[in-house]
Amino acid sequence: MNYKWNWGILLEMSPEGQGTYLQMLLSGLSWTLITAACAWVLAFTLGLTIGVVRTLPNRFGRLLGDAYVELFRNIPLLVQLFLWYFVIPELVPKHLGDLIKQMPNASVYTAVLGLGLFMSARVAEQVRSGVLSLPKGQKLAATAMGLTTAQTYRYILLPITLRVMLPPMTSEFLNTIKNTSVALTIGLMELTARARSMQEFSFQVFEAFTVATVLYLVTNLVVTFLMRKLERAVAVPGFLGASASPVAH
Amino acid sequence: MFSNFDFDVIQRSWVYLFRDGMSFTLTLTGLAALSGIVLGTLIAMMRRSKFTLLQKFAAGYVNLIRSLPLVLVIFWFYFLLPYIGQWATGASRPMTVGAFTSALVTFSMFEAAYFSEIMRAGIQAVPSGQTGAAQALGMRYWQVMIYVVLPQAFRSMMPLLLTQTIVLFQDTSLVYVLSITDFLGAASKVAQRDGRLVEMYLFAALVYFVISFVASLAVKQLQRRLAVA
Numbered sequence: 137m138n139y140k141w142n143w144g145i146l147l148e149m150s151p152e153g154q155g156t157y158l159q160m161l162l163s164g165l166s167w168t169l170i171t172a173a174c175a176w177v178l179a180f181t182l183g184l185t186i187g188v189v190r191t192l193p194n195r196f197g198r199l200l201g202d203a204y205v206e207l208f209r210n211i212p213l214l215v216q217l218f219l220w221y222f223v224i225p226e227l228v229p230k231h232l233g234d235l236i237k238q239m240p241n242a243s244v245y246t247a248v249l250g251l252g253l254f255m256s257a258r259v260a261e262q263v264r265s266g267v268l269s270l271p272k273g274q275k276l277a278a279t280a281m282g283l284t285t286a287q288t289y290r291y292i293l294l295p296i297t298l299r300v301m302l303p304p305m306t307s308e309f310l311n312t313i314k315n316t317s318v319a320l321t322i323g324l325m326e327l328t329a330r331a332r333s334m335q336e337f338s339f340q341v342f343e344a345f346t347v348a349t350v351l352y353l354v355t356n357l358v359v360t361f362l363m364r365k366l367e368r369a370v371a372v373p374g375f376l377g378a379s380a381s382p383v384a385h
Numbered sequence: 386m387f388s389n390f391d392f393d394v395i396q397r398s399w400v401y402l403f404r405d406g407m408s409f410t411l412t413l414t415g416l417a418a419l420s421g422i423v424l425g426t427l428i429a430m431m432r433r434s435k436f437t438l439l440q441k442f443a444a445g446y447v448n449l450i451r452s453l454p455l456v457l458v459i460f461w462f463y464f465l466l467p468y469i470g471q472w473a474t475g476a477s478r479p480m481t482v483g484a485f486t487s488a489l490v491t492f493s494m495f496e497a498a499y500f501s502e503i504m505r506a507g508i509q510a511v512p513s514g515q516t517g518a519a520q521a522l523g524m525r526y527w528q529v530m531i532y533v534v535l536p537q538a539f540r541s542m543m544p545l546l547l548t549q550t551i552v553l554f555q556d557t558s559l560v561y562v563l564s565i566t567d568f569l570g571a572a573s574k575v576a577q578r579d580g581r582l583v584e585m586y587l588f589a590a591l592v593y594f595v596i597s598f599v600a601s602l603a604v605k606q607l608q609r610r611l612a613v614a
Contacts, residue, residue: 139468206598206601209597209601210593210594210598210601211555211590211593211594211597212555212556212558212559212569212593213555214558214559214569215558215569215586215589215590215593216590218573218586218589219586219587219590222582222586223582223583223586223587226582226583227583310452314452314453314454314455315454316454317455317456317457318454318559320456320562321561328454328456328457328460331457331460332460335460335464341464342464342465345457345460345461345464348457349453349457349461352452352453352454352457353449353452353453356452
């Protein structure tokens with residue numbers, strides 16, 4: 137390979153005027169993490185609600201929940217981001233649309249919203265299968281003890297489901313971090329976008345992508361490690377999910 | 386709300402969208418799924434091999450790919466392939482790699498990691514008595530795999546493999562970052578040429594939705610039939 141390696145490039149100043157190339161990549165990582173964290177809050181809250189609704193006896197709610205999941209699961213994330221970024225501002229009343237278009241950091245908000253909704257459908261699916269995987273006796277016993285449906289979920293079903301769900305939730309959170317990179321298409325300056333622009337400025341393509349790769353790997357390891365700790369911390373001894381079960385991948 | 390819409394733009398670009406765009410998307414999806422499943426099966430077999438080195442290599446590959454965003458992997462291969470081509474052919478300059486080849490290699494290698502996890506589960510689910518019986522009949526490793534284990538693994542994992550292929554179908558839209566004319570790329574080019582972003586992106590979303598939804602219903606149907614059998 138006659139590629140000229142030059143690792144020193146990382147410490148050279150980037151033409152964007154925000155410090156060295158390495159700092160530029162690190163700032164990309166921080167945008168990746170901020171966007172992913174905000175999107176995750178949205179995804180988890182919505183996903184938990186919709187997932188629970190899909191297990192309730194109410195048929196109408198179940199239908200609505202199923203439709204929601206199918207809608208967000210069957211359109212590519214990239215197309216969904218385009219819809220939020222290019223299409224929605226045109227469809228709302230004009231003054232509101234103009235307001236949205238003039239917003240500073242519009243790509244960050246759009247990425248959080250689009251990614252959050254996209255991931256919420258996946259979380260909802262996990263929550264539903266988590267609740268449905270519990271032994272029927274749990275719910276029956278709760279009903280027999282006179283708990284209302286709300287109490288059954290609050291005190292019996294959800295505390296177990298959430299624990300059982302921790303490993304799949306770890307993967308979904310990691311997916312959220314990875315999927316943040318799709319938002320480079322709407323101008324979010326996250327890690328992959330930064331690596332790409334470093335390649336365009338400096339032509340040191342493999343240094344840029346190697347550093348980005350390492351940063352993604354480290355993020356993965358840290359998140360996985362923290363989630364394992366959390367799993368152990370909340371485990372109920374001698375019960376479901378108590379054995380520090382391996383992450384589902 | 387839809388009063389100043391121009392749905393005529395879809396009719397005008399119909400042929401371009403489907404003959405150029407969708408055929409690229411479907412060809413890429415089909416070929417990448419096939420080679421991804423073959424590669425993935427090999428990786429799954431390597432992970433169960435008795436050679437530690439093969440095992441470690443396969444596990445490392447799968448974990449590496451699964452930690453990285455697809456967009457980054459698309460860029461990696463796009464820039465790396467010309468150099469790999471040069472190294473393989475011994476040419477004096479980096480090889481020119483076409484957009485389709487680059488996308489196909491990327492998606493095959495990327496999806497192989499995900500397919501391998503499915504196939505690993507499928508192979509593990511075949512009772513070990515089957516392998517034992519086949520060995521007792523004097524079959525060699527490859528014979529055991531090809532005639533006994535893999536057919537059963539494929540059969541039981543077919544719904545998951547197909548679901549992953551639907552994911553792959555949606556993921557191919559990411560070749561947009563290389564300005565390739567797949568279905569979304571075609572829609573986006575028409576949208577920008579005619580200034581009709583709203584119509585084109587809504588239409589693209591609708592087409593992706595219909596195809597993925599119908600395909601996932603078909604997979605569910607198949608799953609039900611397999612469950613009975």
